[in-house]
Amino acid sequence: MNNFQEKKRRRSKTPRVCNNEENMEKLVHKEIEKRRRQEMASLYASLRSLLPLEFIQGKRSTSDQVKGAVNYIDYLQRNIKDINSKRDDLVLLSGRSFRSSNEQEWNEISNHVVIRPCLVGIEIVLSILQTPFSSVLQVLREHGLYVLGYICSSVNDRLIHTLQAEVQYLELTNFTAIEALLTLLRI
Template sequence: MDQQQYPSSSSCRADRKTIEKNRRNQMKALYSELNSLLPHHQHSREVTSLPDQIDAAVNYIKKLQTNLEKLRAKKDRHMGVERITNNRNGAYGSGPNGSPQIEIREIGSALDVVLITGLDFQFMFEGAIRLLLEEGADIVNASFSVVEDTIFHTIHSKIEECAPGTVAARISDRLRKFVNEASSTAF
């Protein structure tokens, strides 16, 4: 009967120890890298435990996520866009039942119009521009973007210097009336 050579139990134990040592070293390097990405106080020299470092990383990531959401909301407010979630997929969209939305901002003699519509209301962009021109506004820039089944129309215009508030109010009323009438006749 031939004797087969089996690795001795001491060599298996040594291999497992080596594997475990390598795993611990790799984990230590990863924790160190994670800790290096966290903001540290320059004057703090105290050593923090590994669980405390991980807690700090979790809290820092949560803080970054909160800040990111706040910045996105602020950007949307400045762009005149609201996030609407009544769509099935929660994407940007027009108002309830697909009705168009309009936001008008007056900044000095500038009048910015943001019109959010579905694909069925493409004619509204041209109608809004025509209305602005009828009221004597100068169109500085007009553009649109399509995201899935939603169109974001943006019109930047200048209005008369003599009474911008009065003109802007009149234009706003006409634009809102135009959007309401156009959306009610479409349904």
């Protein structure tokens, strides 16, 4: 009987060891799964914090929030496309004001002037062929404009002058007349 009891103990000890290993595996798996759920919860919370309210309003399930994120991404992509097309249109418009489709026409134009508002007053962009720049400055001074900044660049063998000017009396300044005078300037 003693022998039988020993065998029984041996058998019972072996399953206990297996049981401990199984329990450890289960505990490790449970801990890993718990960490994974916590990480996913923090990722979903981060996603929720990045989305505007109108895309997650009233949506509690994570699948609804992910759909809201997808909708928001689509919305942003559409906005980017719209803004890019507007930018391209503006580039084309500004290109038309300085360039003609026909190069001969471009070379025949003596001066080209664009006046637009900027933070300090107005910005004047000139493309002049044979006009001395001093006469441009004289016209600006006569109309009460004070040049604050100046940049010159070369485009297609032409000089493009960009001036930023402060306007002393904004209401009294006739920008159309200044633009016409600068366009008609000759040597």
